[in-house]
Amino acid sequence: MSVDTLSVIDRHNVTVGGRPDGPVVLFAHGFGCDQNMWHRVVPFFEDRFRVVSFDHMGSGQSDLAFYEPGRYSTLDGYVADLLAVCEALELRDVVLVAHSVAAMMAIKAAVANPETFRRLILVAPSASYINDPSESYVGGFTQEDIHELLESLDSNYFAWAAALAPIVMGNPGAPELTGELEASFCRTNPDTARNFARVTFLSDIRADLKDVSVPALILQCSEDLLAPPEVGRYLHDQLAGSTLVGLKATGHVPQASAPEETARAILQYLQSDPS
Amino acid sequence: MTGETDYERLYQQAPCGYLLTDDTWTITAVNDTFLTWTGYRSSDVLGMPLPQLLPVGDRLLHATNSVPRMQLAGSVSEVSLEIIDATGKRKAALLTAVSAPGPDGGTEIRVIIFSAHERRKHELELVAARRRAEESEARSLRAEAGLQHLALHDSLTGLPNRAGLASILTRELAESPSGKEVAVLFVDLDHFKAVNDSLGHNAGDELLTIVAQRLSSAVRSTGTVARLSGDEFVVVEHVSTLSDATALAERLLETVNRSLVIEGLEIICSASIGIALTDSDGTDGTQLLRHADIAMYRAKARGRNIWDVHDPSQGDPAANRMRLLGELRHGIRTGQLRVHYQPRVDIATNVINGVEALVRWEHPTRGLLQPIDFIDLAEESGLIRALGAWVLEEAVQQGRLWNPGTPGCAPVGVAVNLSTRQLLDPHLVDTVATTLTRHDFDPHLLTLEITETALMESPAVALKVLTTLKAMGVGLAIDDFGTGYASLTYLKDFPIDELKIDRSFVSGLGSNDGDSAIVSSCIQLAHAVGIRAVAEGVETDHQRSTLLTLGCDLAQGYHYSKPLTAESVTRWIADQDDTSNPSSPVVLQPLPEDAVDALISDLDTAMENHEVMEGSSPVPTL
Structure with missing residues (x-):
């Protein structure tokens, strides 16, 4: 492997598992967590697929020495990273499973390099979180809501910055996780999270949708605060050749709350795929 | 309160709020302390998703961070948030929760909520102070970078100035890839003074800016365009042969010769270009520049709008x-x-x-x-x-x-x-x-x-x-x-x-x-x-x-x-x-x-x- 390949792998804490000769499934996490977000769905893919996941710059165990606020203040920096991971590992015919804001990156990456991707799996996606009354677009939020989110991030700043939060004394529900591991799970860097929150909630990729040629599966959750049903229908309308599947799972993170249902929906979609 | 067990007393009147929810965070039980603190009746909150008591920002953070952490790690500790009380007022709080098997076989979430008004206020102040300090540091870094930039760049065209060129030349000469030579092209506009004198300095400045842009776009990204003074520009580029350098000179003349309009007047510019290449003598930047300058003067003397190459056998024109x-x-x-x-x-x-x-x-x-x-x-x-x-x-x-x-x-x-x-x-x-x-x-x-x-x-x-x-x-x-x-x-x-x-x-x-x-x-x-x-x-x-x-x-x-x-x-x-x-x-x-x-x-x-x-x-x- 070249130095570049190693550095990309290192920078983004890329992990590779599953069948080395299997088709590639690449997991891209969304705002608020890291690649651990996929922890519960990955086992459903490991027997047949080569499973690759990574942390976006600024999240998880990515190397913050490479974090440039300017580069990561728009989706483009993240999209370039995603494509760099594909290139470094020479990934072809990738099934890109992308959650939340990563679904926006997936769409931009598919427009930029359609030949890299076989399918896009968009988990709880949105085209824009901000309402646009002039286009009758319902994203779910206003600019003021996003300012409130930034304040919430600030009020959690010190707890996150120094991992000062105490560890709960008893946790019978998660016996497999203990101590430090539990504390670091989806722990967010408060400085980069602020930037990432802005990118997540203020990006608008509606204009890119018409240029997507890679077929996409849209997984729409029930009662998802971040992606109301209108958004799923909107994406389905705008993305040529897309499939919309509603999940029973509630909330915004079905891969954590309903891993099996989520994995089955993806596998079924891939199986029914004639190509 | 007779007949109340110690456990009930501890639960109802603990110095913090206790809540139980199902795995979708819908409240199934709540203690008196929480009800008293928020002003709700238990019928108000039972059956309500806990996030509904949070302002939208906290709700977003809850959905994107706390929910997956709960599901993946089984607990969250001291999440800072606000609870909207019965009167609509926000009350700062810390939330700690664990998920655990419930009595009916499903999953329940056990929640503790502390009031944390002063702590939240204090932490927000600290964050704001930290941001101000970072901003001020960033400002002084920017100012320093700006000064450095000013010292090495020409304010009109944004190109490196004489000092900037000197440091670039030193670097290029030191880092010249093997098999490549450094070519210096001294570009001097013909009759620029006439434009300045007859159309005024603003027009002259505009002309220089356009020429600067044109030269820059005619040069590869590895090359450098600098402005020494007045109408003198210098292009530095790595070349394999002299003919690469002369081809570049042709390209530069071509781009300079394209007509341009200044103050409504169409002008055709021309330039004289002197070319000098590094040789085996270990030429330094100053000498290279001097050689290119000499060649430029010869090009001017030969009738302008042409290039000439430095010839070591020719004497110094100044002499x-x-x-x-x-x-x-x-x-x-x-x-x-x-x-x-x-x-x-x-x-x-x-x-x-x-x-x-x-x-x-x-x-x-x-x-x-x-x-x-x-x-x-x-x-x-x-x-x-x-x-x-x-x-x-x-x-x-x-x-x-x-x-x-x-x-x-x-x-x-x-x-x-x-x-x-x-x-x-x-x-x-x-x-x-x-x-x-x-x-x-x-x-x-x-x-x-x-x-x-x-x-x-x-x-x-x-x-x-x-x-x-x-x-x-x-x-x-x-x-x-x-x-x-x-x-x-x-x-x-x-x-x-x-x-x-x-x-x-x-x-x-x-x-x-x-x-x-x-x-x-x-x-x-x-x-x-x-x-x-x-x-x-x-x-x-x-x-x-x-x-x-x-x-x-x-x-x-x-x-x-x-x-x-x-x-x-x-x-x-x-x-x-x-x-x-x-x-x-x-x-x-x-x-x-x-x-x-x-x-x-x-x-x-x-x-x-x-x-x-x-x-x-x-x-x-x-």
Whole structure:
């Protein structure tokens, strides 16, 4: 492997598992967590697929020495990273499973390099979180809501910055996780999270949708605060050749709350795929 | 509260809120402390998703961070958030929760909520202070980077300046890849000063900015474009061979030559480029730059808008110039200079009207030198004053011989060129007056020719000097008209007798519509303000007949005669006297002001359509 390949792998804490000769499934996490977000769905893919996941710059165990606020203040920096991971590992015919804001990156990456991707799996996606009354677009939020989110991030700043939060004394529900591991799970860097929150909630990729040629599966959750049903229908309308599947799972993170249902929906979609 | 167990008391009246929810965070139980603290009744909150009690920002963070953490790690600790109480007020709180198997076999979430008003306030203040400190640090870093940038860059074009170039050159020379050489191309715009002088500094700045952009886009991303000063640019690039460098020079000339519009005027720029390459001698940046500069001067001397490559066998032109200057001084003192005279002829009658005095230098080793070989040097060094006075003396003395005052003998006028420095010389009027007196020469037979550029150098001084000369009876001509980019309206303000149309326009007569239009407009304009039009550089009979049709008054050029020695002119006059009759002078009447303005506007239009930066140089030709 070249130095570049190693550095990309290192920078983004890329992990590779599953069948080395299997088709590639690449997991891209969304705002608020890291690649651990996929922890519960990955086992459903490991027997047949080569499973690759990574942390976006600024999240998880990515190397913050490479974090440039300017580069990561728009989706483009993240999209370039995603494509760099594909290139470094020479990934072809990738099934890109992308959650939340990563679904926006997936769409931009598919427009930029359609030949890299076989399918896009968009988990709880949105085209824009901000309402646009002039286009009758319902994203779910206003600019003021996003300012409130930034304040919430600030009020959690010190707890996150120094991992000062105490560890709960008893946790019978998660016996497999203990101590430090539990504390670091989806722990967010408060400085980069602020930037990432802005990118997540203020990006608008509606204009890119018409240029997507890679077929996409849209997984729409029930009662998802971040992606109301209108958004799923909107994406389905705008993305040529897309499939919309509603999940029973509630909330915004079905891969954590309903891993099996989520994995089955993806596998079924891939199986029914004639190509 | 009788019958209450310790456990119930601990649960209901603990010093914090206790809640139980199902795995979707829907509240299934709540203690008294929480109800008292928020003002809700238990029926208000039971069955309600806990996030509904949070403001939208906390709700978003809960959905994106706390929910997956709960599901993946089974707990969250001391999440800072706000609870909206029964009155709608926000209460700061810390939330800790674990998920655990519930009594019915499902998952339940056990939640503790602490009031944390002061802590939240304190932490938000700390974050704000931290942000301010970071911002101020970023500002000072930016300021420092800005200063560094300012020191190394030119503020007009944003390109590296001389200091910036020096550090880039040092780096490039040190890091030059093997098999590659560093090429330095010294790019100097031709006649930039004329643009600055005639269109103003803003236009000049705009021109430089455009040229900077063009050069930058013509250079690969590995190359550098810097601006040294004024109209001097330097391009640095890694090349494999000299032909790479010359190809780059061609490309640069091409991009500079593309026409551009400044203040509504179309301008064609040209440049002279000197190329120098690193060689095995371990050339340093300063030497390389110096070599490119030398090559650039040679390109300029060879006629501009071309490139030249540094040739180590050629001497340093600065040293050459110093030597030439010494020789010229010596030459003036020891009588190596000559004056030749080119006849000017009445186009209608073919009769000689006068001569233009032109200086030549009979150099002991280099042969007969033309003004272009040494006049710039004389002008720059100030030697032009002595040289000019000598030419005037010679020409007037000779003119007196051709005009003996005998009746029946046609008068022969003498024209002498004045340079910028001469025009601004406070002794000029005295010099002219004493020369005329000394030789008892009729001032009306002397014409002084001044270029537009010289006039515009200091128009107020020029007006004063010309008015005095005019009052003495001396005739005045604008030389090389059309090449100096001066505003045409000054024609009306200066006491001029003749307009000499530049040879570059005359040579295009018949073959270039634009030139024909300009010549025609110049002639009409001259006549409209009541002065003569003189065509320079007439070389063919076709040009002569066209000028005749256009009504031009006088002409000079090889078609009639090349510049001749005084003796040859004397013979030429004698021959002419035998074949033709003297013409009666035409008296020109000026047109009304508005007619003149209309013609000026016509000529402006014709000029705009012409490539103004091309054509002959506005260098004075003594």
